[in-house]
Amino acid sequence: MPAVPAENRAVRPSCSRARGEVGCAKCKIRLLSVCAALDENELCELEALAQQTVFEPKKTLFIQDEPADAIYNITDGVVRLYKLLPDGRRQIIGFALPGNFLGLSMADRYGFSADAVVPVKACRFSREGFSNLLDDKPHLLRRLHELATHELTLAQDQMVVLGRRSAEEKVASLLIGLRDRWARVNGVVVTVPLPMSRQDIADFLGLTIETVSRTLTRFAREKIILIVPDGVRLLDPRRMEALTEA
Amino acid sequence: MPAVPAENRAVRPSCSRARGEVGCAKCKIRLLSVCAALDENELCELEALAQQTVFEPKKTLFIQDEPADAIYNITDGVVRLYKLLPDGRRQIIGFALPGNFLGLSMADRYGFSADAVVPVKACRFSREGFSNLLDDKPHLLRRLHELATHELTLAQDQMVVLGRRSAEEKVASLLIGLRDRWARVNGVVVTVPLPMSRQDIADFLGLTIETVSRTLTRFAREKIILIVPDGVRLLDPRRMEALTEA
DNA sequence: CGTTGAGTTGACCATCGTCAACAGGAGTGG
């Protein structure tokens, strides 16, 4: 039987948890997520409701239009969020990174489907439990609303990309966008991780895999990026940014 | 000097207002908007903060990136919401109809620009005043959050349209979408009002005016619609809906 | 009436999608 890790022995006793689990107070994405709105005592309440879950690549977290009985806070990995048309066309409406919250809407059915791109860890809450917590914590609701309007802003920016950008600009905006989001999670990066497939990228940008592939190789030929396994290194971030600003 | 209209004489005295103004309690879009969350007394508080404003066509309500000192509740008319790229390309991210609320995000700068398409009436609130009201009315915040997540859902649906729909499907989805939204305001309609220009429609759908024009005339040739001044009459709503569902 | 601006229509063209072939890596079984 392994000893309880040192970092767990010191936590305040009010917060009981299963042996070996790290508490919310130590969570590295706490300040990025809804949890930032809560003080230490409230965090214990939240933690009591949370259930740590793990999803292997391609496993689904939930499916569009099914009853939304759970909401998730992603702590590790990448999740793709998408809508399908009856004929099979797919639009990825976003990639959830650590710190992102799925279930902002508190609606009774999911508005899109979500599945893991790489191994994912997430805190799972029952919608009911979380909703009750929300009822007597207006500052938590404020935080939720903040995050929701932030998502709305991202969605509106993506509408500009989808409606008015060329293929080249679309790929550039994905790379710069992901770089900036990873920076908030992991600190500044020059090599942008791209764990999702070309098909995922294409379905996010409203393109085909071939166009995504061609555009990336063109960027590589022009020494703006270096393609590495599961990512790209930005050799000339300025030129890449220029493409997104034009 | 005109007499005070009969419908105004009977309102409860707690709600004082300028002569001739109709109170929130009588507002025809009250139940569609944030105001639905408030009881009669709270409505008076809100009314005290509200300032009735009017905008002529093409007048701007606010501009992207400028300080967001006011928020608006549209009571009449149509407003276009858009983002501009430095080179002049424009993406319209939505049309606000009566009942819609501009300023859901409560951010300190506007995330997009807004201007009147036709004569617009709106209730204007200072952001500060509204924010204060929000602080001790959690149910108002809940309502705001509800509306924000609804907007988010619309934005995500529009991402599917922009990313994965053909020109024909795009135009059809605009017509069906507007028809359903007008129905919530005015009751069921067969003639969908299109007060915005072809350029506006094009910039909403990620197309050009020519493609919008051609698509509409093709629909008309095929007897799916009848083009009338400032709108279209849906002759075959089923076929139109089929185009949006495919 | 002349001017202006929105909308329509046609001819042509470019960007991006389609289709197909191929390369390389991972996993599987002889």
Place this chain on the structure above:
DNA sequence: CCACTCCTGTTGACGATGGTCAACTCAACG
């Protein structure tokens, strides 16, 4: 260990959807 398949990604040839450019109509307005 090697052949085989499978899957993802790349590259090329070709084509279609929708964009560009231009001419024209028509209504509104002076």
